[in-house]
Amino acid sequence: MTNEHDSRWSDDVAAYALGALEADETRELEAHLEDCERCRSELRWLTAAVQVLPEGIERVEPPPRLRESVMTEVRADARREADTSGSRQHGGWLSRVRVGSFGWRPVAALAAVALALVAVAGYEVGSSDSGNGAGGSQSPVVTREATGLVARMVREGDGGTLELANVRELPNDRVLEAWVRRAGEVEAVPALFVPDHEGRASTRIADMDGVETVMVTSEPEGGSKAPTSAPLVTMPIP
């Protein structure tokens, strides 16, 4: 390892650990890290320093209502989860997938960020091989993307279960987040989800009433308020 190497990468590793590199530099460094154990080791070393930074800040007592608010939402989620468990259908559906020619409709009111990213990423909105399973509102809707990802929406009462297959493995710090467009407004589906080792993933959408489009994006751990990456799947709902 040369001094030239050290001078080139060491400063970048520190900035990367702090999340302060620009996007292009981040991509370049991450490519370098794949082949450089020395830089990976330095990154582990410096990351430990970054991770303790919050421990040194002034402590501010959170208001009791914050705990109440968080736990109220958590317990409501748990109750909904208990109510819907057992009604989900998993596994084996891919063999029954029927793919038609469901055209992608422009989604004018989708979050501007998402649309911009779709355009930048060259997402093939017009060429998705997508389709409607049987045409009835309670019949499964199936969409297959050019990437090979297949999505299936199974309606159950007022809600539905979105099932994905052929999802590529996500980085450890990414999750899947579903979005619905309803009356021109984009809403995040609360439950974040991740694919299993076979590339399958599913999430429950509690209220499908009035939903025009379902979309799934890869988001940073913890999810996002609005889509920040090109959709992995865009599913028009008839």
Next chain:
Amino acid sequence: MTIRREKAERLADEELMPLLGAKDPEAFEVFYDRHGGVAYSLAYRIVGERAAAEDVTQEAFISLWRSGARFDSTRGSVRSWMLSIVRNRAIDHLRSKAGKAPKLTFDDDSILEQRPADELTDAEAMRRETADEVRGAIGQLPGDQSKVIELAYFGGFSHSEIARMLGVPLGTVKGRMRLGLEKIRGELAEGLA
């Protein structure tokens, strides 16, 4: 207090994670009680407003709950993982508010410091010790190094933005970041090893 909660309280963070993944509200409550304070403090430190800090903290914990608490032990402790989620949310909030400047001090009026020692659990006592070490390490940094680290970590600024703000070359900013982090890491080496 239920038996279940009492059992959850005896579990280490890493042992709580499978229960969070199974959507156990009692386990999550224990998790919140352990880390809600530092999470809110970090959010407040970044966004600078109590109402916004509440929103950020709530969003972070709810997203963690709903994502099934997918924790990767190779990437650090549960606490640091959770705090990274809080930081990301808080920085997102800052950016949505168009560049609010962060405070640039590591002031300490720790609530923990005001509590009697016998109320502290072993884990809390260790965190208190770590907090002292972190503050000590940062306090020893030259101002130009601590400033770029704080602007990056608590302000969410890129090195390019920091260079423009401070009127120094890009390489200088990155160099100061490296020197500062290396010093902090060196000071904490024994405790973090």
